[in-house]
Amino acid sequence: MKKIGFDNDLYLKLQSKHIQERISQFDNKLYLEFGGKLFDDHHASRVLPGFQPDSKLKMLLTLKDQVEVLIVISAGDIEKNKVRSDLGITYDVEVLRLIDAFRGVGLYVGSVIITQYTNQPSADAFKKHLEQLGINVALHYPIAGYPNSVSVIVSDEGYGKNDYVETTKPLVVVTAPGPGSGKMATCLSQLYHEHKHNVKAGYAKFETFPIWNLPLKHPVNLAYEAATADLNDINMIDPFHLEAYGETTVNYNRDVEIFPVLNAIFERIVGVSPYKSPTDMGVNMVGKCIVDNDVCIKASQDEIIRRYYQALVDQKKGYADEATINKIEIVMGQANVETSSRRCVKPALDKAELTDAPAMAIELNDGRIVTGKTTSLLGSASAAILNALKHLGNIDDQIPLISPSIIEPIQKLKVENLGNNNPRLHVDEILIALAISATTNPLSHLAMTQLEKLKGCEAHSSVILSDVDMNVFRKLGINLTCEPKYHTKKLYHK
Template sequence: MYLEIGGKFLYDQHAARVLPGFDPESKKVIFASLKDQTEILFCVSADDILENRQLSNQEVSYKEYVYRMLRAIEKQTGITPHIVINKIDVVDRFDLILDFEKEFQRKNYRVWERYKIMGYPHNTKSILSEDGFGNDDHIPLTKNLVLVTGAASSSGKMSTCLGQIYNDHEIGIKSGYAKYETFPIWNIPLNHPINLAYEAATADIGDYNMLDPFHKAAYGKDSVNYNRDIEAFEIVMNITKNVVAKTNFMNTYKSPTDMGISSAGFAITDDEACSIASLHEIQRRKGRYQQMIDRGEGKESRTKKCDELEEKCREYINSKKYTLDHQKDL
């Protein structure tokens, strides 16, 4: 089974900041206990390699950030990840992608290539073909549980999972997909401060939360998800219809929300504390984006987005009559 891991893999600082009391190392403890039956795929984006995407408040290159994460995963789980480079365009500075690949191969990592597909994620006929997923490297794996993580959001984790399932099927291997995702929290309001803070965290790639239309159609209930998973669900439906066996557990998925494993919303005991913490997180993210702008590396649209999110967050806090000094007593 391919289990996509949303958020930070080893130490989830964002979750700890917006959910006071959340253990930021909880995922790591679980993963380390499963090391004998687990492999890890670590996804990076060709776009991020070419743009040297900044993923730290410090001035650290994307390549160096990736290497630090890989070393930390090896040290703390005992598993050496495979590296998967997603969204490669062979006519766009492919020499830089090859340089990245060769450098990590010299460090004894196995590196795999997956290519940009025109019309992704909507052109499912092309995606589920030899010219789509069939054109990617098929990663040989030996363990039953494959954890799929990445350097950051929009690194191609879901695409990697679905592409592997397609190529597994082509050679007679049965496999499936699920997602361990903390944010957005599906069973709290769309404009809850926690979910707004998630949007602030992904303002650099333009992600946004939305109600899951598939969940509403299937169950008549509102559920919060985000744009990229909802857009990609058409691929999941086509894989369940045309690729995997009828007995595959993926056939139970009626919505993107169904794919996820998350009980975080049920664990919230102090909504006020979480709401105030989320407001502070939006403000923190705005400050980080402003620092990037000051260095000539960011876009004003990101700070503007945070201003809009902060306004919605304050509206929620005021509607609940929460006090901004609530956290001082925690």
């Protein structure tokens, strides 16, 4: 079992208490900008072993009766079909998923706010779709001179043009499918309108990373830089906090750069700013819940390497540029890590060279490494998964878990009836075949019971896997990296 470096129970207790205290500082109305992911925060769970992906949601549920959720999405992201990479779905679809998820646990979703709206056709279509589903939609518009023209921003020609969302709960959580959606601007626009309605609402920010009370170059904070390399976020000492309190804290460049403007906006809206620094705005208690620093350092170093491989693959697919790669390489140097530190890489490449075909290696949670090669029946990812299940269940490697009599009809169906060129079974197909075999084969059933043990394992492929296989690895909780090359020289890959 992997070691724990983070006390999740302590986090739930401290974080909910701290937010309650912040609400009480204002007129019982706080707009809380939620950075990062409220659901499925897998980055946090990878760099802080012990942090549960739904921890922030559980924390909010302790305040359930006081919470209203606003979901923000940029019209530009809708227009270009921006994708949430860890789930493989577009931002507009993620909005629907978030609404379902919030409602499923009893949290009230008040509205969806479309920001940077300039009559984009796809944004209009999404708005219409939401309204047909009975969801209130508000529109926010670009503001000339934003963010520096404070007099324009805090006026009827600025925030005043935006739709005002009437909220009913003391804590309004403003979240989004991803970064750059306009959460902060939405909070400030709402503050402007609230004060027009004589409600003295407040604003606070909940960003999990960078962690303000860890050192600037701590690997946990460096892993955040690697994760946001495409946004060019840079961790830095908060100069405003240092000047005001003589205390060194960490924030990131965008918050530090915008703070003087933000302070001026506060003063225009409220009369006086409640904060002396970007760090003051935050309510994050994550750094106080790290119980094993060494474990978190190692986990973060591993994450930086994974982010590097992901960036290389994204570049191959045309989603990332050289600047992103260079940024992560700098971060790797600061964190003192190399790709050779990832133990599953070399076995995968060695197997690929030996067999002259795609191969994969999986590092199990106990440190053992298993490999998979390409065969006439299976792709290397499918073979590696089966071999891993055998090792976990102490099943003889020579014993087949699935009879060829089950695999071959599936191959025939794929090629002759469904029009696939590749007869080899993908990971989802091999798992379905294994499930069928488990009804009559005790060893197949034993292998199926090992699936949960794959969560948290590390895997590396000598080639870029199909979207289907990547999605299954994601669902199994396996941390996958790939070499930035395709198996074939085709221009179209699916």
